[in-house]
Amino acid sequence: xxxxxxxxxxxxxxxxxxxxxxxxxxxxxxxxxxxxxxxxxxxxxxxxxxxxxxxxxxxxxxxxxxxxxxxxxxxxxxxxxxxxxxxxxxxxxxxxxxxxxxxxxxxxxxxxxxxxxxxxxxxxxxxxxxxxxxxxxxxxxxxxxxxxxxxxxxxxxxxxxxxxxxxxxxxxxxxxxxxxxxxxxxxxxxxxxxxxxxxxxxxxxxxxxxxxxxxxxxxxxxxxxxxxxxxxxxxxxxxxxxxxxxxxxxxxxxx
Ligand SMILES: [Zn+2]
Numbered sequence: 001x002x003x004x005x006x007x008x009x010x011x012x013x014x015x016x017x018x019x020x021x022x023x024x025x026x027x028x029x030x031x032x033x034x035x036x037x038x039x040x041x042x043x044x045x046x047x048x049x050x051x052x053x054x055x056x057x058x059x060x061x062x063x064x065x066x067x068x069x070x071x072x073x074x075x076x077x078x079x080x081x082x083x084x085x086x087x088x089x090x091x092x093x094x095x096x097x098x099x100x101x102x103x104x105x106x107x108x109x110x111x112x113x114x115x116x117x118x119x120x121x122x123x124x125x126x127x128x129x130x131x132x133x134x135x136x137x138x139x140x141x142x143x144x145x146x147x148x149x150x151x152x153x154x155x156x157x158x159x160x161x162x163x164x165x166x167x168x169x170x171x172x173x174x175x176x177x178x179x180x181x182x183x184x185x186x187x188x189x190x191x192x193x194x195x196x197x198x199x200x201x202x203x204x205x206x207x208x209x210x211x212x213x214x215x216x217x218x219x220x221x222x223x224x225x226x227x228x229x230x231x232x233x234x235x236x237x238x239x240x241x242x243x244x245x246x247x248x249x250x251x252x253x254x255x
Contacts, residue, residue, distance in 0.1 A: 057119035062094050064101050064111055072108040072255055073247050078209075079152045080114050083121035086161040087190035090116060093159060100206035103226065103236045107243035109252055115152070121161070128160050128187070140164075142172075146181040154251060155184050155212055157205065162191035169193075169204045171211035184212055184251065202226055202234040210238070213246045 066074075078097070082088050094114070101111040128140055146156070168189050172182040186208035193199050203226075210227050211217070218229035227242065228234045238246070246252060 057117050059118075060116050062097065062114040062116055064098065064113060066110045066112075068105050068110065070108055071105065071110045073252050074110045074112050074255060075104075075154070075252055077113045077115050077154055078111060079117060079154065079156045080159060081117045081119065081149065081156060082159040083161065084118065085121055086159055087194070088159040088188075090118065096203060096205040099203045099236075100209055103203060103206040103238065104209070104246070106238050107246045109243075109246055128158075128163050128166075128189075142182050142185070142187065143180065146185055155186065155209065157208075158185060158187045160187060160189050162189045163187075167192060168196060168199055169208045171208040173212045173215045175215050186212060198231045198234075201231075202236050206236065207234070210242070210246075213249045213251060214242060215249070216245075 061077075080093055080097070082090060082093060093116070097111060097114050104111060128142060128145070142158075145158070149156070166189065169187065171186045172180075172184070174183060177183045177185075186205070188204060188208065193204065207226055214227065216227075219225050219227045220229050222230075222233065223239070224233045224235045224237060225242075226234070226236055226238050
């Protein structure tokens, strides 16, 4: 019994110690102030590319035709930042956004256009340090890279080679990252995707967009769904409840 109590005390204090170290360490750095501007489609034309990381960037628009008469809402534009040596091809990314648009059309939501920014990867590697919700200034980290971008309103999607340790896709919605540079960003890692056939069951770009638009995590039941927590239950379906929520997102506009 005494042994048991001792073990409990030791393991509890160990857990406390780990928590006490991990949290302040991650959150030491102050959050930078991000400049918020009213959503203005035309602000892209005034984009200033003259900073260090993105000097080689080229920009083009991919407009997605809407032949669906049932559409009631739209997302004006999503910015896609594609790193040149990441293994991603622009045509594949366009195709994934077309599929993501079809999936969102279940909810009567259309994606009007994708602002494609093709640029050198930071450190020329395309390998990104994943995954800190607290601000972290590492030069290959998500916060630093996002901070180097000129101001882009709306959702930003980063197409990278891989995370040092991390998943094939991730999303920083307002619940996770409000008022940080990475809010409303999604990250897609080509290398992890290629090595995992489980991702063939659903469209990962739509799944990560789902996290942003729903501002929530995964669904935890046995119903097949785009946002399922169970890999075997992932497909491209969204239910009525999710559709209602998506249409109410501040990133989605009424036609
Ligand atoms: Zn997810």
